Amino acid sequence: MIRDTFKTGCFLRNITFVLKFTQPFACKYQAFALIYFLPQFFGLHRIRKNNIILELKIATQSIYPKLICMPSTLIKKSLLFFLTLFVFQVSVLAQRTITGKVTDADGSPLADVSVSIKGTTKTVVTNQKGNFTIEAANADVLVISSTAYTTREVTVTGNALPDVKLQLENKSMDEVIVVGYGTQKKKDLTGAVSSVKAKDLVISSGPEIGGMLRGKVAGLTIRQNSAQPGGGLDILIRGAGSINASNSPLFVVDGFPISDLQQPGSDNRYNAGTQSILNSFNPNDIESIEVLKDASATSIYGSRAANGVILITTKRGSAGALKVQYSNNFSFQKYKNDFDVLPLNEWMQVRNEAGQEQWDFDNGVYPYGTNTREDVIQNGIAPFKKLYTQNAINNVGRGTDWFDLVTRSGGTTQHNLSLSGGTKATRYLLSGNYYDQKGIIKKSGLSRYSIRANIDQEVNKYVKAGITLTTSRIDNDNTQLGGDQFENSGIIRASIQQGPHIQAIDENGNYPLNPQLVLQPNPYSLLTITDKSRLERMLLNSYVDITPIQGFVIRLKAGMDRTITKRQSYLPKTTFAGELEQGRATISNNDRDDYLLEATANYTRTFANVHKFELLGGVSQQKFNTSVSSEGASGFITDAFLWNNLGAGAIRLASTSYGSKNMIASYFGRLNYNFNDRYLLTATVRTDGASVFAANNKWGTFPSAAVAWNISQESFFKRYTKVVSQLKLRFSYGQTGNASINSNAFAAYGAYPAWLSGEDLRLIGVSLTRLENPDLKWETTTGANLGLDFSLFNGKVDGSVELFNNVISDLLATKNLNSYQDINTIIANIGKTRSRGFEISINTRNVQTKDFLWRTQFNLSKYKDNWEERAPDWKPSVYESEKDPIRARFYRLSDGILQIGEAAPVSQPELKPGMIKIKDIDGFVRDGLGNPTVDANGRFLRTGAPDGIIDDADTKLLGTSDPTAMAGITNIITYKNFSLNFDFTALFGRNQADPNFTSYGISAYGVYSNGYNALRTVKDRWTPTNPSTTQPSSFWGFSPYGVGDFFQQKAWFIRCQNISLGYNLPRKVLGNVFSAVRIHADAANLFVISPYKGVDPETDSYTAAYPYIRTFTFGVNVNF
């Protein structure tokens, strides 16, 4: 079997074995073993047909020199023995050296192209001439891949392969994307679907993928409503046309519609902010995100699809050897204090001045009245005495810097490990992720542990089964956030408002309060609160696919989304609120089980080669069970128990609980018809029954149809295909529903504590809490979408344009009944709204050479949401009209600041200098007594002319709070081993007031009267000696006419969201252990271009919101 021929070079320095095989190599596996192990002992090997030639090179410095002393025959014999052992069982082995050359389409050689044998880790790269050499057996498949080129597979036949030509990658139209209950090729799509591949995203620093989608999809509006770790997102697809029902899209993870997971309330007066719905899902596990936008794409999800659907598809294992990937990254957040508050010396100065202003204002001293200070003092009023001497101010220093005490540098740490592989029959993927973030506000943080496992198993030719398990645990450390004020102020707000004259902590360890605001917390003391929550999710999906005949697949699916959220908090005696109650511990638990049971059947068949049919039918049932409970105690002798010993609290707080069960049952079907890839038709229908609706309308049916014309497939178009390689026109029309009313349509009595007995026992009262609306049904969105997909210059530019018009009718809204009714509102279907808009997405390959690829993804979108029809008995305010924007901005018109010597407008006799003037533009129609009158519909009317009174009639529609346009641009550049990814997002046409400025930046009133701190801008306020025209006086809020639009400012912005620079280590340096190593450095939220003067145009939705922070990340990804 093995015959050896030994050729020895210069005395044992080179020994060559030639193993001759009697039969050609056939068994790849054993050949592979040989190829793998032999090089461990021998420097080089070549394989020819039936021969393995092994050369043993012995270097003098190696351990082998000892062999030199041995008789050569002994060495030969032992080596031969070893080899014989090794190949003992090799009966049929044939491994050969294959050579080949890789070129581009024009025949130029391509270097550094990776050539690997499919199903193995064996990989070589081409040299500068494009040549490669690899040991492979007949029928092996070589995978030839390079960035920017389409990967090719070549089957080995013979020793020398013909030149392999690689085409520049342009696969967008052949891309397979996920749609509801299936997949489709992009070129066959008839609906409006956008797809984002996770590999194009910078996913290093955030805990979830939602925020990373910002600016990536036309028509998707994502606004972070809290920048805290894991903070929540407002995600909208194509605007928000619903009024009371939810506007958030349906999230479907691997086919399971998931529910939002928030921290429970704590009953400890503090708000923990919000959480993103996607926090439970490790972004590294995600393969792609598809956004279904038009009715054709969404109506297969029926009653929950009105606001679009976001499909999240996670990675699965593929056949082949074990692949191990590990990534690790660290990020760093440096807090830059954007809240510029007064230091103590400046604060004292402002306080002195504000005190005199206040005295003047209160006593009607000119210019606030007609008195002089002398008059007032003569009338017995004590003159204002300055609170601080100039000497004190000069020597006092800067006082307490509250922000410095409560903030820190934040950061994240992440480890991610995944293992995948399998055989043709069994494929698996396992991944684990640890993510930890420390927020820039002390004690705010999030850590997540998640594990994912999936297995796909082919049982036999007919049956395939699989299971996917995602488990995650999120531990939140809550700082006190939220927009509450006064005694419930969170830590950021408290830090702005607490005067710099208050000590953070005194020598006895107490946290002093501002004596004038003893109910407001010492911000530093809030750090002693312990408030933790845990969000656990286990999402289990399993399926069985049965293929009884070719083209017919039945899938049975069962899943469960089990979530448990828990919040535990303790207000210690070190805080003001905790001291009052001698400590307060609370525990809240929310428990939710959603079950999904689904069966679908899919049949695909092509007739006469041109008529391709795909038919899908299915039934589905989802159940939702929730139960919540909370308990607590106060009056603890020590803070040490936290919430762990409620029994030791002197006072037991009221415990609460609640539970509900709901269900949705559905039938759905879809027909895809494709004629010769030229004419495409999709028709879908879904019927949903929801338990929340009352008897008459439990069921709703949502049909849709779409057609597409692949113009570029037409013969008459052939001559243009050099320029326009793809051109497809699409139109869809259909309906979707919205059933999210957070309640049901049945009458109910509610029980609640209504009165106390003489012994202070709670007496329970029962009264009607909800009226039945037997006719309540789904809110229905009827949408039309016109789309055009194109690909130009052989894929250098491709993209799509969409125009849409959604009419939302039977709006689920709380309707006002006659107010004398005990329950004077009811959930009803009333009115109609409309969302219209367009979306443009363009992907370009700006430069594409063998080493360099620069891709740009650009999108621009716009929507307009308006009322179309109101409830028949709608009774608007006088300034509202039938077809206003849904999120209308109504303001009176400001007219500058009243200056000294200027007469107050006739309509505003009480206006004092330094206050904001309002324009008198209109008036109510009034009766003989002067009372505003209404028409037969109960609506007030306007005269159209100024009437010398400032009231609601002077309020005007000033547009909408929706942005006029949204845009995003992403650039992905690869050059050899480097890659650079950077993106910008933008929202245009926004206006808003800066809530921090209006609360703390204008008036010094609170500085004097309560010892509040203020932003430094108060120094620019209007005073008799500083007659500002841009900033009113401290007393602006005392104007009975309001401030109108005075504080509104432009708030469009362009944000540089991410920059990521990566470097793939060259293969040469990787050795045998690693197959790829990438290092990267990223920056997130690097800068914002905006005329807005506040902290951040996006997060400033309330006073003292958690601000956006610049984040720098460094990381490494290693593949084994």
Place this chain on the structure above:
Amino acid sequence: MIHPKDKKMKIVKLLLLPLILLATGCTKDLVSVDYGDINPAIFPKSQADLEAMVNAAYYPLRGAYGDGIFSTSERGVMYLSDATTEILRGKYGDQQTASLQNFRPTDAGFTHYYDDFYNKISRMTTTIDLISRSTLSDELKTKAIAQVRCARGILAYTLFDLYGPLVVAPLEVLNQPLVEKPLARLSNEEMVAYIDADLTAAAADLPLPQDAEYGRFNKALAKMVNIRLWLHEKNWAKVKTLADDIIAYNAYSLDADYAAMWDLEGAKASKEVIWAIPCDYAGTSENQWQLMVLPAVYAPKGGFGTITSTWWFYDRFESNDKRKKMLITEFTGTDGITYNRSSPGAILDLGPLPLKINPDADRTTGLTTVDIIMYRYADVLLSKAEAIANAGGAPTSEAMELVNVVRRRAGLADKQLADYATLTLFNDLILLERSHEFWCENGQYRADLIRHGKYITRCQEVTGSTYTAPHKVLYPFSLRAVSEGKGLFIQNPGYN
């Protein structure tokens, strides 16, 4: 051996089975279960259900910032009504608007009592209907209905006093909630008759004061509120009869110690309190008076300091009047500063702190356990005195004695009839006594001032307000109430 094709068919059949099962299973149990709800089909069935419905009738009459009309905050009747008189004065917010009598239809602080509570009259109407249609014993039903009618009478009177006649929806209209039907306000006569009917019926069936539980309605309360109604209408004969009825119950007497009634358990221990709203720290019913009136620096526990009394009011007490001791004129704050009239800071500049309630230093939240006293026996006596004098056109010694009884308890010397010979002088005395006796209790002093024609002039005298006008004796309705009426609902005059 099974033919491969048969095998295939068998698989298909096997698979269709669960599909069919699923398809048929789906449609059946589409039932929504909300464990927080009570299904109307099973309610009311028992005595406990009945009691729960009665409790719900008490609910709007609690003190509660959000939805209890007798809240001791600026969202409650007493605070805001007294703020429109010399008893209280605020520097900002609704309380300032009240003090200057500058309220307008757009001020929700003044329109919300109607908007938020008048539909609770409807709740009581449907509750009475539900109770009377239930299958429970007549005895239970009578007892229950009496309480609900009393609640309805109190609520209707309270709103009538603030706004004038209301919209009162009849049962037929209430039974068709989905049908829009604009309603006009009742006439004054109809409104008075409506309230009187409820209070009279309630008084007939409610328990005697001696038999009633603390905090619950009794005959005397129904009659006391009816006294307020007939005072409002100046029907002196009815006032006197009702007062005599209450006196004849022989259940009440004046407490020797005025201040002790507002101790932690004072109201409960008192022989004088006709009705008090039980409150506790957890706040099913809330009393937050300390929080509202104590300044932040007050020791040992401060508050928001949202309102004070007036020095004008304080100066009109006789020097040895025990009742003014609860008007705090001097204190040393946690900041070490002593605040008083001559060195008031920004705290006592308008007037003393009206702390007519135990400071309750143990309170752990903004709430106290001191109950809210609504009506007292002293009111019966002073109302009777006023009725006697006004019915006869001149004060009598009986009337003067009734005033003096109340004055003696306050540690004051008797007034002599000779010094108050005319009705005007006697009415002025009564008004003054009423303000000194009932300040910061139920807010009815506003009605007293209005009844005696002094509401507007007093505001001008005390605050110098230029906003007040004769029409301010009624609060405005919101524009929403007007538009809902589609022309049938007429705003109170003057509010344009």
